[in-house]
Amino acid sequence: MSSTTTGAVVVGVDGQLPAALALDWAIAEAQRTKAPLHLVNARMLPLRGPTVETGFAVHTAESDEILAAATDRAHTLAPGLHITRAAGYGNAAALLVEESRDASCLVVGARGRSPLGSLLLGSTSLDVAAHSRCPVVVVRDRPHQLPDGPGVVVGSDGSEVSEAAIAAGFEEADRLGVPLTVVHAWFLDSQGTGLAALETEDTRQVVAEEEDAVASEAVVGWSEKYPDVKVRQRVLRTHPVEALVDLSRQAELVVVGSRGRGGFSGLLLGSVSQGVLHHAHCPVMVVRSDGGA
Structure with missing residues (x-):
């Protein structure tokens, strides 16, 4: 017990x-x-x-x-x-x-x-x-307290566990009195799939618009609950681990969900959360949709 x-x-x-x-x-x-x-x-x-x-x-x-x-x-x-x-x-x-x-x-x-x-x-x-x-x-390391830094960084991908991570990110940013940087990273990886020909400029544009919409939807309503938290949104075309680890160099805290879109239900930790845990330069918080980690 x-x-x-x-x-x-x-x-x-x-x-x-x-x-x-x-x-x-x-x-x-x-x-x-x-x-x-x-x-x-x-x-x-x-x-x-x-x-x-x-x-x-x-x-x-x-x-x-x-x-x-x-x-x-x-x-x-x-x-x-x-x-x-x-x-x-x-x-x-x-x-x-x-x-x-x-x-x-x-x-x-x-x-x-x-x-x-x-x-x-x-x-x-x-x-x-x-x-x-x-x-x-x-x-792993002490957080970097930079006045113009990203503050608390949270990974967003539109999944249910991502919503829990954003909630935790707002709460921590509010407690710390720092900005919240919401990162939505995506990329098309068609190498070796035989689908490379489908990755045209039109396809990239459609996907980019869809990802922008997912990123915007993720923070709707949260600023009303935490009006003192300055929110910054970053939509990046890169691997999520690369984006989050890079921002962690100057962040107070990185918040990730245990697994996001495309995760298998049996996995306790997804590849992104594991990658960030292994390589981040500041403290990392891992949450799941039921409130745990």
Whole structure:
């Protein structure tokens, strides 16, 4: 059973730098939303030694030390914040997902750059993003606070889960006091399909008009609910991952749906959300149409 206070911001902490960045983001989010902060230290089972009980029944000196340091950090950055804690052995992703049941969002860190300079997402972060019962924020780097930047960036494709992502994007932009950039990226990929001859100028024009209409429809009504949020729309003819990752260089947050148009119903994470999670330069929030991630 989850030990999370209803509506809490849950964050995984392990004493490492990626988790420290996630902790700072979670503290700020809890402060913005006036929500409790729930610290979770989920540890993998030891390969050797005595058998221990899995779940949140076991505390160790190391986990207590990690949770105490995270608590001190939270009290320093946000005095008066209500904090709860949990620690246990087991599959780290499974334990974090369990704690997400009653949470407002779940925040985790990600691996940094590999020696080759590529961006890699840890398996725990990816599993949490796929299975969490609430929106997930994966924090790799600190957000860039540029006055003329894109603010919160949200991917839009007209799907139901895209609508949920736009809703979350407006809410986060309003909390942060930054603009919202709604990105609708599309491209025609007929290479190797035998349909390249159909990609004429007329075809491109028709598709472009249809995509413009989808992009415009996606934000209808939201500005009335969030009148203080400045909205920018970008309709780009490029791959969605490329567009979102490029804008993430100067963004506070990128929001994506778990999967969009063309996604198979059995997939928990689509190719776009996975691509953005692996390569974005700022925190990424993943949501699904039922409110989870």
